Amino acid sequence: MISCIPDKIYGINHSVMQIPSRQEIIRKLRNNNKKISLVFPIYYPSALLRAFDIHPVEILNAPDVDLSLADAHIQSYTCSLGRILLSFIKEERFQNQYDLIFIPHICDTFQQIGSLLVDFIRPSQPVINFYLPKRSDETGISFCIDELKRIAGILENVCGSKLDIKRLTLELGKDIEINNLLKEVFEKREFLPVSDTDFYRIITSKTYLPPDDFIKILKELLASKTDSKRKTGKRIFISGISAEPPEIFEIINSHNASVVFDDLAVSGRRIIDFSGFSDEPFRRQSEMMLYTMPDAEKGSPIEKRAYWIREKIKRTGATGGIFYIMKFCEPEFFDYPQLKKYLLSEGTKTFLIEYEMTGKVSKQNINRIQSFIEGL
Numbered sequence: 001m002i003s004c005i006p007d008k009i010y011g012i013n014h015s016v017m018q019i020p021s022r023q024e025i026i027r028k029l030r031n032n033n034k035k036i037s038l039v040f041p042i043y044y045p046s047a048l049l050r051a052f053d054i055h056p057v058e059i060l061n062a063p064d065v066d067l068s069l070a071d072a073h074i075q076s077y078t079c080s081l082g083r084i085l086l087s088f089i090k091e092e093r094f095q096n097q098y099d100l101i102f103i104p105h106i107c108d109t110f111q112q113i114g115s116l117l118v119d120f121i122r123p124s125q126p127v128i129n130f131y132l133p134k135r136s137d138e139t140g141i142s143f144c145i146d147e148l149k150r151i152a153g154i155l156e157n158v159c160g161s162k163l164d165i166k167r168l169t170l171e172l173g174k175d176i177e178i179n180n181l182l183k184e185v186f187e188k189r190e191f192l193p194v195s196d197t198d199f200y201r202i203i204t205s206k207t208y209l210p211p212d213d214f215i216k217i218l219k220e221l222l223a224s225k226t227d228s229k230r231k232t233g234k235r236i237f238i239s240g241i242s243a244e245p246p247e248i249f250e251i252i253n254s255h256n257a258s259v260v261f262d263d264l265a266v267s268g269r270r271i272i273d274f275s276g277f278s279d280e281p282f283r284r285q286s287e288m289m290l291y292t293m294p295d296a297e298k299g300s301p302i303e304k305r306a307y308w309i310r311e312k313i314k315r316t317g318a319t320g321g322i323f324y325i326m327k328f329c330e331p332e333f334f335d336y337p338q339l340k341k342y343l344l345s346e347g348t349k350t351f352l353i354e355y356e357m358t359g360k361v362s363k364q365n366i367n368r369i370q371s372f373i374e375g376l
């Protein structure tokens, strides 16, 4: 049995599988004089950054940051992820942990923070704003290619070295290997001897682990596959950006229910179900960001999201779903009413839990999860 131990600093964890914490990875890279980019989730050209020897580290939660640092710059009705990330950048004690700030504009909040940083706050590290297209057709791909070339030019200036196309191709190959392993891990989820909490912790360690380390962990996880399905009780799914803090899964499990699939932007939605990748590296990097599962943050049509969730429900036998949505997250709230109506018409009950990103799940939300599961 694999189990994880919480890393109190960043809200992400390490385990007896020897998953190092985010903090340990940062320390190790720093000791080896490696460059680190703080990246805002979720879609960014990871391989392109690594081709410049810059290791991307995403922050999903940081329960110990001082949120008043962000409150001085943005409205109180900004989502807690945006407030956490801005506060993290402003906190002096974290400032020597990264060399670059990379912001994909997936929503108005990140766009606002990106502008604030460049125009007013002006941190000592360079800030790169990345304009992610909200469509995945040929127009979106070609916009993305141009955008990546622009970013490559900025990175050449920042690093003082030319892009090595061979290195970019190599790094893209690692991301494809990760995607193939992740697909297998998601398919075999019910045969893996890990709790829902640990499964989430393993999957989200992708947000900071070097690719070779993450590949090793995924292979180790797949090697632990058993012949019998784990006991699930009531079968549910979870949808949203992330499931922070991961203790949310323990609450679900303690009420005789299990998560049989997720529609989380940091987890299941990141899978790429596509095999005809282009040989041209900039196009391939674009395909890898735009051909992931339907996602509100990428402006995916609601029909595609509904169809994807319905197919997953059919395949896994889920009887209900929790939409775990961060307060003030417009893209997620915008889709929910239609998804709820559609899924109910297909016989699946869903329930909305609104939350603020903190180190704890509120008592009120624990009670609400309990009543929803009991009613299934």
Ligand code: SF4
Pocket: 079, 080, 081, 082, 106, 107, 108, 109, 110, 241, 297, 326, 328, 329, 330, 331, 332
């Ligand atoms: S997508 Fe939602 S949670 Fe993420 S930054 Fe935007 S508003 Fe916040």
